[in-house]
Amino acid sequence: MLQRDTILDDQFTQSLQSNVFPSPLSPLSPEDVGLSKKDTIELLESQMISRHLDLRSRILKKTNQSYYTIGSSGHEGNVVLGRVFQRSDTGFLHYRSGALMVERYRQIPESDAIMDIMLSLVASKDDPVSAGRHKVFASLALNIPPQTSTIASHLPKAVGLALSIQKAKVLNIKSPLPYDSVVFCSFGDASTNHSTALGALNMAEWLTHNRVPLPIVFICEDNGWGISVKTPADWVETMYSNRSGIKYIQGNGLHLPNVYLKAQEAVDYARSHRRPVFLHLKMIRLMGHAGSDIEQNYRSLSDLKATESQDPLLHSARIALESKYLTNDEILQMYEDIRLKVEMAADEAIQRDQLSGAQEVMSAIISTPRRSEPMSPPKEETRKEVFARQYQDLEQPRTLAQLLNTALIDLMIQYPNSVVFGEDVAKKGGVYHVTAGLLDRFGLHRVFNTLLDEQSILGTAIGLAHNGFLPIPEIQFLAYLHNAEDQLRGEAATLSFFSNSQFQNPMVIRIAGLAYQKGFGGHFHNDNSITVLRDIPGLIVVCPSNGLDAVRLLRTSFKLAHEDKRIIVFLEPIALYHVKDLHEDKDSLWMDIYPPLEDCIALGEVGVYGDSQEHVILTYGNGYFLSRQAEKVLLDEYQIKVKIIDLRWLCPLPMDAIIREIDNCKHLLIVDEGRKTGSISEEIITLLMENLKSLPRIRRITGQDSWIPLGTSWQYVLPSKEDIIKAVLEFK
Numbered sequence: 001m002l003q004r005d006t007i008l009d010d011q012f013t014q015s016l017q018s019n020v021f022p023s024p025l026s027p028l029s030p031e032d033v034g035l036s037k038k039d040t041i042e043l044l045e046s047q048m049i050s051r052h053l054d055l056r057s058r059i060l061k062k063t064n065q066s067y068y069t070i071g072s073s074g075h076e077g078n079v080v081l082g083r084v085f086q087r088s089d090t091g092f093l094h095y096r097s098g099a100l101m102v103e104r105y106r107q108i109p110e111s112d113a114i115m116d117i118m119l120s121l122v123a124s125k126d127d128p129v130s131a132g133r134h135k136v137f138a139s140l141a142l143n144i145p146p147q148t149s150t151i152a153s154h155l156p157k158a159v160g161l162a163l164s165i166q167k168a169k170v171l172n173i174k175s176p177l178p179y180d181s182v183v184f185c186s187f188g189d190a191s192t193n194h195s196t197a198l199g200a201l202n203m204a205e206w207l208t209h210n211r212v213p214l215p216i217v218f219i220c221e222d223n224g225w226g227i228s229v230k231t232p233a234d235w236v237e238t239m240y241s242n243r244s245g246i247k248y249i250q251g252n253g254l255h256l257p258n259v260y261l262k263a264q265e266a267v268d269y270a271r272s273h274r275r276p277v278f279l280h281l282k283m284i285r286l287m288g289h290a291g292s293d294i295e296q297n298y299r300s301l302s303d304l305k306a307t308e309s310q311d312p313l314l315h316s317a318r319i320a321l322e323s324k325y326l327t328n329d330e331i332l333q334m335y336e337d338i339r340l341k342v343e344m345a346a347d348e349a350i351q352r353d354q355l356s357g358a359q360e361v362m363s364a365i366i367s368t369p370r371r372s373e374p375m376s377p378p379k380e381e382t383r384k385e386v387f388a389r390q391y392q393d394l395e396q397p398r399t400l401a402q403l404l405n406t407a408l409i410d411l412m413i414q415y416p417n418s419v420v421f422g423e424d425v426a427k428k429g430g431v432y433h434v435t436a437g438l439l440d441r442f443g444l445h446r447v448f449n450t451l452l453d454e455q456s457i458l459g460t461a462i463g464l465a466h467n468g469f470l471p472i473p474e475i476q477f478l479a480y481l482h483n484a485e486d487q488l489r490g491e492a493a494t495l496s497f498f499s500n501s502q503f504q505n506p507m508v509i510r511i512a513g514l515a516y517q518k519g520f521g522g523h524f525h526n527d528n529s530i531t532v533l534r535d536i537p538g539l540i541v542v543c544p545s546n547g548l549d550a551v552r553l554l555r556t557s558f559k560l561a562h563e564d565k566r567i568i569v570f571l572e573p574i575a576l577y578h579v580k581d582l583h584e585d586k587d588s589l590w591m592d593i594y595p596p597l598e599d600c601i602a603l604g605e606v607g608v609y610g611d612s613q614e615h616v617i618l619t620y621g622n623g624y625f626l627s628r629q630a631e632k633v634l635l636d637e638y639q640i641k642v643k644i645i646d647l648r649w650l651c652p653l654p655m656d657a658i659i660r661e662i663d664n665c666k667h668l669l670i671v672d673e674g675r676k677t678g679s680i681s682e683e684i685i686t687l688l689m690e691n692l693k694s695l696p697r698i699r700r701i702t703g704q705d706s707w708i709p710l711g712t713s714w715q716y717v718l719p720s721k722e723d724i725i726k727a728v729l730e731f732k
Helices: 004-018 039-062 076-084 098-107 113-121 157-171 196-208 235-240 255-272 301-308 311-324 328-349 358-362 380-393 400-414 438-442 454-466 478-483 485-492 496-501 547-564 620-636 655-663 681-693 721-729
Strands: 091-093 181-187 215-223 248-250 277-282 418-422 448-449 469-475 509-515 539-541 568-574 607-609 616-618 643-646 648-649 666-676 697-703
Touching: 004 039, 004 255, 004 301, 004 311, 004 328, 004 547, 039 076, 039 098, 039 113, 039 255, 039 328, 039 539, 076 098, 076 181, 076 215, 076 255, 076 539, 076 620, 098 113, 098 509, 113 328, 157 454, 157 485, 181 681, 196 215, 196 454, 215 235, 215 328, 235 248, 235 277, 235 301, 235 681, 248 255, 248 469, 248 509, 255 277, 311 328, 380 400, 380 454, 380 568, 400 418, 418 454, 418 509, 418 681, 438 448, 454 469, 454 478, 454 485, 469 478, 478 485, 478 509, 485 568, 496 666, 539 547, 539 697, 547 568, 607 620, 616 620, 616 648, 616 681, 620 666, 643 655, 655 681, 666 681, 666 721, 681 697
Parallel strands: 091 181, 181 215, 215 277, 248 277, 418 448, 418 469, 469 509, 509 568, 539 568, 616 643, 616 666, 666 697
Antiparallel strands: 539 648, 607 643
16 A cells, blocks of 8 residues: 555646535635735645645655654644734644644745754754754744643643733833734644643633633644544533633634634724634644554554545635636646755754764754843842831841741732732741742732642743733642642753753742651651652752741742743742741751841852761752751760761752762761662762762661551651661760
């Protein structure tokens, strides 16, 4: 059996030569919907370019010169979306949006869509978007951030970006999107079943129900298939045609005038009403899911032929002929001329260099940002006004939670583009009152509650960051992060990498986490595993152990996000939020006075307590608190001095500082409250073995490979003060 791509290519030529076309799907003509002769010809040309790029990628794949064969064939009706949206409208695109992307390139006349997309297909480092890291439809100039193999994961950030437009206007934030802009995102019918899509659409409805402006167009390109799984007939229409707060519009993606009319209606509605639209475009899928997909294994030959007979290029060619815009020969000549252009671009592209070496590949993991100017610390007069009665208490010793609250107030004054949001952060002030009073001071546009949906929280953060905000989302408990980790791992953290540092989405994600909450919550509120965070390239994970450090580290985190466009996870140890005493009741040794505004802790700077070359304890978070308790017992009862190093920075680990502080020590104890398997202690020991010529004696205490139980039995699976004392004594 011939390859379906060859059959499809031949079918187009034969149909033009024999003048046999599929029956009309709509009585509408181009003129009926406002499309001129020039418009129609250009749209047909863009459709042909997209088709030939698909065909050429299959040919190149056979000789291992192309690495991506998920094509746009059958979806070429999305070409009109490249025309109806303005250049200032941001789009997050499905991987079948080839014709849309080609048409949007017309908004920059000097650009070359064919060469740019071809460079991406062959993974050339001259690819102007990802520099060969992935095949993406994207362009900084065209306001299209890159997406890879999207399965609805881009929808939450699209909602967040749409939300940001009104906020930017109200707060007078300097943002790249004008107020009349619209956000659009395209996705397949199978993706509508994903929890991420359901969450994003639900959030859009929720916001609209609350009368929040949300100019977004959800574009479902419905070809009836999810790889080999057929979408039930009318499933998408049944699910989304009657959603509250989202206008439903259906169009026929095979018929240019019809889809243009419906797309224009969707865009006009979203732009004028500032409300969401679900644009449902009926399409077909040609040439399978990808080059490796053998459709004959799950579709009959008659079904494939019937689908191929409805090729949107044939429908568009018939419309051009009936409108007398082109002749059969002119259409065939256009088709072959484009084939030649694509072939020539391919021949040139495969000669271009690809990324060579790990350093080149990894050079965009941490962005080379368009740096922002440092923000000046808040003026004292402003602080007095904002803090009001609390201002006189700033010089009193306070707990970690109280000091974090003060720091957030100061930082929100300093960074007027910062917004704090999450579950219960507004009136309630957060479960642990860390955000108490922020709403009253900064208003509901800067401090707001969200749905109880972590995917939406982090997606909102990404969208806000795209439009000039500094998002400070809160994840209520570390265990809840796992509901949304793909928004961090697959979306936020990859943006710089797949755009070659052209796009950034900086943020500071506050997460209440770790264990030691006595008798409360079980493992959903006492999650001591941070492994999921430590293997995300480019992510910074910081964990304070005390209030003084928390303030200084949070200031540095804001600075890194604002100036260097970094993504920071600020992990706050819940059990230490309200601790006042260190050794005995009412000693108040775990409380601190709020530090001066200029006082910060640099990235990679560790904390050091005590002085000893004999015994060094390396730890973080609750482990530092317990080690400080153990240190007093060791000194008072056993006359053993120890030096305690607080890591502070958990990813990347501050190895230079660690090596400097343990140099020439005899005994090293690592106290790691994380689980034994996949723990920080594993990496530390490995790095020490790789970097030290002479190793100290090393021991470690870790959490057990266990969930945290309810009640008092948590103490059996976590490190304790007694464990630390015993381990140090056993070095003797």
